[in-house]
Amino acid sequence: MTETTQMARLGAVRPTAEIVAARLKRRHNAERRFRAVGLGAVLLALGFLGILLFTIVGNGITAFVQTYVRIDVTFDSALLGIEGDTGPDALAAANYQAIIKQSLYRTFPEAKTRAEQRQLGAMVSSGADIDLRKMLTADPSLLGQTRSLWLLADDDIDMAVKGHIPRQQGIAGNRLSDNELRWLSELESRGAVETRFNTLLWSSGDSREPELAGLWGAVVGSIFSLVITLLVSFPLGVATSVYLEEFAPKNRWTDLIEVNINNLAAVPSVVFGLLGLAVFLNILGMPRSAPLVGGLVLALICLPTIIIAARAAMKAVPPSIREAAAGLGASKLQVVTDHVLPLSMPGILTGTILGMAHALGETAPLLMIGMVAFIVDIPATPLDPAAVLPVQVYLWADSPERAFVERTSAAIMVLLLFLALMNLSAILLRKKFERRW
Template sequence: MSNKGTGKKISQASAMRRVELGLARRRRREERFRRLSFSAVVLSIGFLVLLFASIISNGWSAFLRTDILLDVHFDKAVLDVNSLVNANYGKLIKQSMRELLPEVASRRDKRALYRLVSSGASYELQKMVVADPALIGKTVSLWLPADDLADMLLKGKIDRESPETERAMSDKQIQWVDHFIAQGRMKQHFNTTFFQAGDSREPELAGIRGAVMGSLFTLLVTLALSFPVSVAAAVYLEEFAPKKRWTDLVEVNINNLAAVPSIVFGLLGLAVFLNFFGMPRSSPLVGGMVLSLMTLPTIIIASRASLQAVPPSIREAALGVGASKMQTVFHHVLPLAMPGMMTGTIIGLSRALGETAPLLMIGMVAFIVDVPGNITDPATGLPVQIFLWADSPERAFVERTSAAILVLLMVLIAMNGLAVYLRQKFERRW
C-alpha cells in the first residue's frame, strides 16, 4: 500500500508540475501577445504623429504671404479713364519699383527687379481703380503680393549659401530683398488670399475657395439625393419587405456595393450621366450624383442597423394600441432610429468628401479659376485641388498642398466629431 500511495503522490506531483509548466507557457505567450499588441498601437500612433508633423511642417508657412510696400502713383497718362479695365497697371508697378532702386540701370537687372513683385499685383490695382476712379492722379502706399520666389526666400526654402547657378534667385535679387526687408518694405502677413481666391498658375495667388465651394455644392447634392433614398430603402427592406430570396439577393448586393472601388462609380457616372444624358461636365451636380451612388450602400447599411437596434417592444406596443404598420414605423420606430441614420449619413458624406477618383473620371480635374456660384458651374473639389497642386513643379505649391491637406483633415475630423457627438447625445440604451 505504501508503494502504491507513494506512486500516486508522485504521479499527482508530476501532473501538477506539467500543469504549472503549461500555465507558465500560456502566461508567457499572453505576455508576448500583449507586448506585440501594445507595440503595434505605439507604432501606429508614431506613424500618425510623423504624418501630421510632416504635413504641418510643410504646410503652416502657406498661411503666411510675403508682401511688398510700394508707393504707387496712379498716373493719368497711363490710366485711360474710358478704359480702366484694360489700362497698363503693370507699368505703374514698374515705375514704383524703379523709384525704390533708381541705381538699377540695365534692362536685364530691371527685369529681375520687376520679377520680385507678383504678376497678380496689377490685378489688385485694377480692382481698386475700377471700384474708386478717384484714385487716379494720387500716390498711395500699398502692400502688394511679392513673387513666390521672394516668399520662399523669406521662409527659408531657398538656400542662400548655394551657388547662384543652382538656385532660382540671383545674388542681386537676394540683395534687393534684403534691402527691402531692412527698409521695412517687405514683410509677411496672414495669407487671406489662400482662403478667398480660386486656383491660379501663380502660387502666391492660388487659393482654396473655389475648391471648397465646389466640394460644398457637391456634398449638398450628395446629401439631397442619398439621404432620402437610403432611408426609404432601409425602411422598406427592414420593415415592409417580405423575407424572400429576392430580398436576400438585394441585401447581398447592397453589402457588395459598399466594397466596390470608388473609381467604378466614376466610370458609371462618365458613361451614364455625361455620355448618355449629356449633363454638364465638371459640375458639382454630376459629382454629387456620382458620390450619391457611392454613399448609398454605406448609408443604407447604417440605417438598417439603426432600425434593427429599436426594440421589438416599441413596435408591439404601437400595434397593440391600434396603430397601423405605417404609423408604427413613421411615428415611433423611425424617430428613434434617426440619430443612428444621421451618424451613418455624416460618415458617408465624410468619405465622399475625401474621394478623388470619381471626380477625376467626370472631368472635375480641370483648371478652374472662378469660384462656382451654383451646382451647374464648372468646379473642382478640395481633394482634386490637392492632387493638382501636388503635381505642380513650383516649390511654393508644396506648402499649399500641405496646407490644403490640413484644411481637408480639419473638415473631416469635424464631420466625424459631429457624428460621434450625435451618437452619444441621442443614442438610447435599451
C-alpha cells in the same frame, strides 16, 4: 507535442502546486506578451499618424502666411494710360503693371539693363495689380499721388523669405538671381518685407501663380457636391432600408438585393465614375465638371454605406416597441415613421455622415466626369464647373512651381480639418441621441 510529454515527465516528480504555479506564470506571461503586441500595434499606428501629420503640418504651415513687400507707388495717369478719362471702365482697363514696374525701378535705380529690370519686375506678383485697381476704382482722387503700399510678392520671393529657397548668393541654378537676393535683403533691412495671414488662400479660386492660388473654389465645389449627395443619397438610402427591413418579404429576391448592396459597398469608386460618365453625361446630357454630376456620382458611392448602417440601426430597435405600437392600433407605416425611424435615427445619421466623409475624399470617380480640371472662377450654382478639395490637392501636387509644395500640404490640412469636423459631428450626434434598452 514535445511540450506536453515533457510536462508529463516533470509532473511525475514535481508536486502539483509547483506545476500549477509554473503553468499560471506561463499563462500570465502569454497574456502580458499579447498585451504588449496589441499596445505595440496601437503605438506603431499612432507613430505613423504622427509622422504623417508632422510632415504635412511641417510642410504646409508656412502656406498660411504670404509675403508682402512695401513699395512707394505713384498713380501716374500717363503710365496707367488713362489721361483725361477717369470713368470706371477706363480705371478697370488701366495698365497697373506699368506703375508697379515703374515704382520698382525707382526704388532700385541700379537696375538699368533690360534683363535686370525684368528680374526686378518679377519680384512682385503678376496679381498685385488687382489690389491697385480696387484702390483706384474706390478712390479715383488717388490719381497722381504717391502712396506707400504693401504689394503681394512673387512666389519665388515668398519661398526665399520662408527659407525654402537658399538665400546665399552665387548658387548656380538658384530660382532667384543674385540681384534679386540683394534687392530682397535691402528691402528687408528697410523693414519693407512682411509676412501676413494668407487671405487669398481662403478667398480665391485656383491659379497658375502659387501666390494667387486659393482653395475657396474647391471648398464651394465640395460643399455643392456634398449637399447634392446628401439630398439624393439620404432619402433614397433611408427609404430603401425601411422597405427592406420593415416591409419586404424575406425571400430569394430580397436576399439577392441584400447581397448586391453589400457588394456595391466594395466596388472601386472609379467604376461609379464611369457609370456617371455613361449615364449622367452621355445619356442625360448633363454638363461636364459640374458639382451636380459629381454629387450624384458620390451619392451612388454613399448609398450602400447608408443602407447598411440604416438597416443595422433599425434592426437594433427592439421588437417589443414595434409590437407595443401595433398593439395600440398603429398601422405598419405609423410604427415605422413614429417609432422605428426616430429611434434608429442616431445610427442612420452616423452612417450617413461617415458615408459623406468618404465622399468628401474621393477624386477617382470625379476624374471621369471632368471635375479634375483647372477652374478659376468660383462656382455660383451646382451647374457651374468646379473642382473639389481632394482634386485641388492632386492638381497642386503635380504643379512644377516650388511654392505649390507647401500649398499642397495646406490644402491637405484643410481637407483633414473638414473630415475631422464631419467625424466629430457623427460622434456627437450618436452621443446625444443614443438610447440604450
